[in-house]
Amino acid sequence: MEKATLNVEGMSCSHCENAIMKAVGALGGVDSVMVDLEGKAVTVEYDAAKASLDNIKQEIEEQGYDVV
Numbered sequence: 332m333e334k335a336t337l338n339v340e341g342m343s344c345s346h347c348e349n350a351i352m353k354a355v356g357a358l359g360g361v362d363s364v365m366v367d368l369e370g371k372a373v374t375v376e377y378d379a380a381k382a383s384l385d386n387i388k389q390e391i392e393e394q395g396y397d398v399v
């Protein structure tokens with residue numbers, strides 16, 4: 332299991348948190364998603380054989396947030 336923390340801009344409230352947790356959590360191979368609003372960070376644990384960090388970043392951006 333891989334663990335990565337992404338810096339994400341644009342998350343401001345629990346709605347953002349839920350949107351990201353739901354969208355990223357639904358990706359195959361993603362085991363857990365943690366959102367830190369104050370720290371502007373999203374930490375994901377994923378199986379590198381089934382999910383890629385690029386896909387995870389893309390999904391966050393599709394939800395309307397910027398991965399920096």
Ligand SMILES: [Cu+2]
Binds near residue numbers: 343345348
């Ligand atoms: Cu929000």
